[in-house]
Amino acid sequence: MTNSEIARQRHPSDLSAESRSTRQGSRILIVEDDLEIARMLGDTLTENGMIVEIAGNGVRMDAALRNQKFDLIVLDVMLPGENGLSICRRLRAQTNVPILMLTALGEEIDRIFGLEIGADDYVTKPFSARELTARIRALLRRTTYAPEERDRSKVLRFNGWRLDPIRRQLHDPSNARVATTTHEFDLLLAFCRNAGRVLSREELLGVTHAGLAGPIERSVDVHVSRIRQKIEKDARDPVLLRTVRLGGYIFTATVEEA
Known part of the structure; x- marks a missing residue:
């Protein structure tokens, strides 16, 4: 244009x-x-x-x-x-x-x-x-459920939280639905599916921007910060989603399939 x-x-x-x-x-x-x-x-x-x-x-x-x-x-x-x-x-x-x-x-x-x-x-x-x-x-x-992902459709639970990949919904321990953006949900889903593993910002950019040219690198940090505000007891001292210096981020919670 x-x-x-x-x-x-x-x-x-x-x-x-x-x-x-x-x-x-x-x-x-x-x-x-x-x-x-x-x-x-x-x-x-x-x-x-x-x-x-x-x-x-x-x-x-x-x-x-x-x-x-x-x-x-x-x-x-x-x-x-x-x-x-x-x-x-x-x-x-x-x-x-x-x-x-x-x-x-x-x-x-x-x-x-x-x-x-x-x-x-x-x-x-x-x-x-x-x-x-x-x-x-x-x-x-x-935001669309792909048929080839049916084997990865199970609800994931961690620390009382519930993440539904099909309905793309996040519920807190009291079962109240917590609103998330598309990127926030994709990131949290990636963390849950890779719990205990360090994920670099480059890997996370692939999750949130799907390979589009010119992504905003800082956006990963922004989305992670927003996720922390929603799932951590103290977002300033995160326990579930930790920063790994020079590495990226690691999700420390135990994740189970429902």
């Missing part, structure tokens, strides 16, 4: 009423107030077999989410009214649906902040439709 293609075209129209589909596929909600960009993304994703709905702001997004479920949300940061970062934080407290942030902000600190509040991936403008589609597909693959 060129800079001219992402030029701001403010408009009063109700974008959430626009919906495109070709055949049954993953449902994508695009929250973007620039009609030109939204339509371009919608056309690209529709051509790739996805079902797309567009919302121009947080209010329209909420209405769309009340009416149906979506497999992934593409969320612009610069929105009228409630901004994308605030929306992301709010969504993550309510749902595990993958969120891909879309913004013109390019500094690393902005990307890290987006990950810290719960985004699963982060793409900056200008971007190529091909790259964005690849990232969306990667996120969808990690």
